[in-house]
Amino acid sequence: MKKLGCFLLMSFFFLFGKEVNAQRFGYIDSGFILQKMPAYANAQAEVEKLSQAWQKDIEGMRVELEKLQKSYQAEEILLTPDMKVKRQEELSRKETELREFQRKMFGFEGSLFKRRQELIRPAQDQLFEAVEKIVRQRGLNFMFDKSGDVVMLYTDPRHDYTEFVLEELGLASKEQNTAGARPADALKDDPADVPPLPEGAVTPANPTNTTKKAAPTRKATTPVKKKNN
Numbered sequence: 001m002k003k004l005g006c007f008l009l010m011s012f013f014f015l016f017g018k019e020v021n022a023q024r025f026g027y028i029d030s031g032f033i034l035q036k037m038p039a040y041a042n043a044q045a046e047v048e049k050l051s052q053a054w055q056k057d058i059e060g061m062r063v064e065l066e067k068l069q070k071s072y073q074a075e076e077i078l079l080t081p082d083m084k085v086k087r088q089e090e091l092s093r094k095e096t097e098l099r100e101f102q103r104k105m106f107g108f109e110g111s112l113f114k115r116r117q118e119l120i121r122p123a124q125d126q127l128f129e130a131v132e133k134i135v136r137q138r139g140l141n142f143m144f145d146k147s148g149d150v151v152m153l154y155t156d157p158r159h160d161y162t163e164f165v166l167e168e169l170g171l172a173s174k175e176q177n178t179a180g181a182r183p184a185d186a187l188k189d190d191p192a193d194v195p196p197l198p199e200g201a202v203t204p205a206n207p208t209n210t211t212k213k214a215a216p217t218r219k220a221t222t223p224v225k226k227k228n229n
Contacts (some may be wrong), residue, residue, distance in 0.1 A: 023141040026161040031147035033127055033162060034120075036171045043119035051112055054105040061101065065094045130168040134161055 034040045072087050079087065105111050135143050143161070146152055166172045 025142035026159045027144040028162045029146040040123040047116045061098045
């Protein structure tokens with residue numbers, strides 16, 4: 001899926017490169033934002049409780065099955081053919097029930113998967129609404145997701161709108177230069193409008209230019225041979 005997303009993104013920029021250059025775009029880290037949202041944390045905690053409860057049920061079924069298997073092995077020599085068939089059918093039924101319950105609870109699109117989607121949907125909707133507001137406020141044409149299927153080989157921090165979305169959600173991070181978070185001074189301007197600073201420029205974070213100049217190097221001279229008269 002990620003390879004397909006990367007291919008589609010590269011094809012898009014290749015076919016519409018000139019038009020894209022005139023557009024304004026940005027990206028966010030939705031995974032980082034969701035981890036900061038209380039609604040998402042509560043949903044994850046609820047999912048974990050369900051998972052533990054169903055896992056406990058599975059362990060109980062497995063213990064019961066193991067007891068039946070040991071009991072059958074211990075009594076097999078004393079059972080008649082009909083009794084053996086009956087006990088084997090009971091074991092087979094228990095094994096099937098265990099596998100079916102495990103698949104139903106934890107399988108692909110099982111109860112846990114569906115319940116998780118239901119619980120995290122409100123947080124996802126809230127995130128999407130915040131992203132829409134930022135897109136309109138900043139006049140963006142495209143917004144990519146760094147934690148999505150599209151592989152972003154390089155991301156310029158000037159186009160990272162993660163902190164803007166966190167601010168819109170009331171969850172602005174106080175930490176600077178952390179994964180997914182923008183530096184605090186980068187929030188003062190629209191990252192799409194901030195040109196790169198020249199080397200050695202004075203900034204609020206660097207009030208004095210402490211760049212050391214390289215010491216001048218002496219050019220090597222080649223001795224000139226005197227001509228003999």
